[in-house]
Amino acid sequence: xxxxxxxxxxxxxxxxxxxxxxxxxxxxxxxxxxxxxxxxxxxxxxxxxxxxxxxxxxxxxxxxxxxxxxxxxxxxxxxxxxxxxxxxxxxxxxxxxxxxxxxxxxxxxxxxxxxxxxxxxxxxxxxxxxxxxxxxxxxxxxxxxxxxxxxxxxxxxxxxxxxxxxxxxxxxxxxxxxxxxxxxxxxxxxxxxxxxxxxxxxxxxxxxxxxxxxxxxxxxxxxxxxxxxxxxxxxxxxxxxxxxxxxxxxxxxxxxx
Amino acid sequence: xxxxxxxxxxxxxxxxxxxxxxxxxxxxxxxxxxxxxxxxxxxxxxxxxxxxxxxxxxxxxxxxxxxxxxxxxxxxxxxxxxxxxxxxxxxxxxxxxxxxxxxxxxxxxxxxxxxxxxxxxxxxxxxxxxxxxxxxxxxxxxxxxxxxxxxxxxxxxxxxxxxxxxxxxxxxxxxxxxxxxxxxxxxxxxxxxxxxxxxxxxxxxxxxxxxxxxxxxxxxxxxxxxxxxxxxxxxxxxxxxxxxxxxxxxxxxxxxxxxxx
Numbered sequence: 001x002x003x004x005x006x007x008x009x010x011x012x013x014x015x016x017x018x019x020x021x022x023x024x025x026x027x028x029x030x031x032x033x034x035x036x037x038x039x040x041x042x043x044x045x046x047x048x049x050x051x052x053x054x055x056x057x058x059x060x061x062x063x064x065x066x067x068x069x070x071x072x073x074x075x076x077x078x079x080x081x082x083x084x085x086x087x088x089x090x091x092x093x094x095x096x097x098x099x100x101x102x103x104x105x106x107x108x109x110x111x112x113x114x115x116x117x118x119x120x121x122x123x124x125x126x127x128x129x130x131x132x133x134x135x136x137x138x139x140x141x142x143x144x145x146x147x148x149x150x151x152x153x154x155x156x157x158x159x160x161x162x163x164x165x166x167x168x169x170x171x172x173x174x175x176x177x178x179x180x181x182x183x184x185x186x187x188x189x190x191x192x193x194x195x196x197x198x199x200x201x202x203x204x205x206x207x208x209x210x211x212x213x214x215x216x217x218x219x220x221x222x223x224x225x226x227x228x229x230x231x232x233x234x235x236x237x238x239x240x241x242x243x244x245x246x247x248x249x250x251x252x253x254x255x256x257x
Numbered sequence: 258x259x260x261x262x263x264x265x266x267x268x269x270x271x272x273x274x275x276x277x278x279x280x281x282x283x284x285x286x287x288x289x290x291x292x293x294x295x296x297x298x299x300x301x302x303x304x305x306x307x308x309x310x311x312x313x314x315x316x317x318x319x320x321x322x323x324x325x326x327x328x329x330x331x332x333x334x335x336x337x338x339x340x341x342x343x344x345x346x347x348x349x350x351x352x353x354x355x356x357x358x359x360x361x362x363x364x365x366x367x368x369x370x371x372x373x374x375x376x377x378x379x380x381x382x383x384x385x386x387x388x389x390x391x392x393x394x395x396x397x398x399x400x401x402x403x404x405x406x407x408x409x410x411x412x413x414x415x416x417x418x419x420x421x422x423x424x425x426x427x428x429x430x431x432x433x434x435x436x437x438x439x440x441x442x443x444x445x446x447x448x449x450x451x452x453x454x455x456x457x458x459x460x461x462x463x464x465x466x467x468x469x470x471x472x473x474x475x476x477x478x479x480x481x482x483x484x485x486x487x488x489x490x491x492x493x494x495x496x497x498x499x500x501x502x503x504x505x506x507x508x509x510x511x512x513x514x515x516x517x518x
Contacts, residue, residue, distance in 0.1 A: 149423075150343040156311040157361040157415070158333045167359065171347045248347045248395060 038218040043225065046218035054207065058226050061192055061204040064120055065230075068127025069188040073181070076132035080139025084173070085165055090140070101133045106194045113199045123195040123203060130191035131184040138180035142173020175249035178242035182235055189231040261286035261322075262451055263310060263419065268319035270305055278317075278476035279305040285470060285479060289418070292445060292452045294462035294469045296508065298515055302477030303455040307421045310453055311335045323419070332419070333361050336412030336450075340424040342404035344396035350407050351392040354379040357415045364415060375414075382410045385447075386440050402433035406440065413444065422454045426461065435493060438464055446490060459508045463487075464496055471511045474518075481511050 007014075020040045026032065027039035034042050047054065079097070082089045105126055112122035146168055154164050196205025204223045211219035243250070264286045271278045280302035287293055295303045308314040309321050312332040321328040336357070344353045358364040358375050368375065380392055386406040396404055405425060412420060422441075426434045442465060445452060456462050462469045463485055471481040485504060487495055495501055 147341070147343050149337075149339040149341060150345075152308070152311070152313055153337050153339075153343065153357075153412075154360055156313055156331050156333075156335050156337055156421075157357050158331045159360045163360055167356065168345065171345070174347075246347075248397075 035215050035217055038221050042218040043221045046216075047222045047225070050219060050222065054204075054222060054226060057202060057204050057207040057223075058230065060120070060202045061123075061189075061196065061227070062230055064123040064196075064203060065127050065185075065188045065192040068124040068192060069131055069185055071124070071128040072131035072184055072188060073135060075128070076135025076180075076184070077139055077177070079132070080136040080173070080177075081143065081165075083136065084140030084143030085161070085169065090144070097133065097136065105130045105191055106198065109195045109198045112195070118199045118201065120200070120202070122199055123192040123205075126195035127188040127191035131188040134180045134183045134187070135177065138176035139173050142176040143169040146172060175242075175246040178238065178246055181238045182242065185234045185238055186231045189227060189234075193227055262289035262291070262324060263287040264320075264322045265306075265309065266320045266322070268309065268316040268321060270302075270309060270314060270316050272305075280309075280472075281476040281478050283319075283477070283479055285482070287451060287453075289451055290449045292454070292465060292467045294454045294456055294466035295472055296456060296459060296462050296469060296512070297472030297477065298474055298512065299457070300475050301472045302475060303472060304423055305477070306472075307337070307423055307453060307455060310419065311337065311421055334417050335419045335421055336415065336417035337421045337423070338405070338408045338412040338425045340427045342396070342401075342408040344404055344407055344411075346396055349393050349395055350383065350388065350399070351376060351379055353396065353407055354383065354410045354414050356411060361415050379410065379414055382414060383407070385444065386410060400433075402429050402437060405429060405437060409437075409441065409444075413448070413450070416448070416450075418450055420450050420452045422452065422456075424456055425454075427457065434458075434461070439493065441465065442491065459505045459512070460496055460501075463501060463504050463508065464491060464493075469508060471508060471515075473515055480515065481508075483508060 024039050024041060027037065027042075032039070038046075079093070083093050083097075084090070108129065109122055109126055112125050116122055116125070143165065146164065150168060151164055154167065159167075192203070193205040196203035197209045198205075200206045204227055208220045208223035211217075211223065266284055268283045269278050269281050283306065285293075295306060297303055305314070309316060309328075310323070312321075312323075312328045312330050312335075315321075315329065323332060323334075344350075345356070348356070355372075355375060359368055364371075364375065383389065383392060383406075386409065388403060388406055388410075391399065391403065396407065399407065409422075409425065412422075426437050429437065438461060445465075452465075454462065454465060466485055469483045469485060470479050471483070472478065473480050483504065487501065487504075
């Protein structure tokens, strides 16, 4: 049993290691060129060689993403609150929001560039527009699904709409909210990097773009890996936060396990 | 009767124009401290009747008066419990019971200062329903019967004059249900609030109530009124007596006639 559980715990690392080994082997056995598909070892070399610039660009991307994400959380919660607490707002705003959300956000970047010029601002804004929607939908869902009986209990005592929202609606929507943060943070990274590849002279997206145009594929892959590590780390942070804040929603399973 | 606690006078209520009246021509009066039960087939407007009593809905026709005043909005002197316990999963048992005190006046304005005192009161209430030591547990850690007991405590913590129960024991097993009958009986004997119990269970109605009203199919009308003259206090044994069985049978015949009609 203990062995089985240990295997389970490390299983994702084992899979990752296996993939890296197979990847390396394929590249070596078939003599795949670094210009086409660099081996993990070549990527590692590149990561070490350009550690300074990579860190600098990664930090740029990280802070753009976090700024866009913070905006997204603020606006997403506010909109979710509006849409979820009033039927009129829901009917009025929801179709518009769905329409807006179905625009590919990369198509939006050129517009942002015209408005704000090349650089950090379009990256922040792209991260923002791509990540607020899931937060809005989730908060609204949490608010809109209050049991009618519970509302009756409170209304009969003279509670107003605000009381019901604050005592029941908001706490109820918290699990939805934290679940959406995990989705939103990874989306925010997508947004900022896409914007940087199109129009920036800083950030991981820009680094990959310029490395690609110089056929330095190991560096491009190094960029990919750095983004994925950053996004995964932030995902983990919000997963922990979710468990801490809304353990009751998972029936305290995590707390006890 | 001028001194009735709740007076329902020739009341119609429709939720919207399409679906017609949910209840029609309903008249009844309740004395203070009376325990009444409403029985009838599903969808007969029993829950609608509860909404009228609590002031959540106003009648389309007729009047509802409570304590001599026309009901025109939420009454704040009622406590409610439903078939689902509807406890808040992020609050402990104690905090769930305290919820009404955070809403209703006069408790609301001094809730922060007097929290200790109110917590003591809630704990005493929980003790009286046999939930001593469960104050800090979360609802999902309790059995269905325990959750329902918490729900009843929540309905009673602000010492309402009128307790409205909408099939509160319907989702419990038979033994737990009988246990909770006795708990409700004891609470009622002690605090003497007025109770409206909506139920499908004729034995439950007969065991607990002073007066049982039988309602018809939608649109709900009151078809029969039966006073239960079994002496109090009633023990569970009484439910096996001939007299009890006779009353239940009589009520059952009313229901049977409705279903055939």
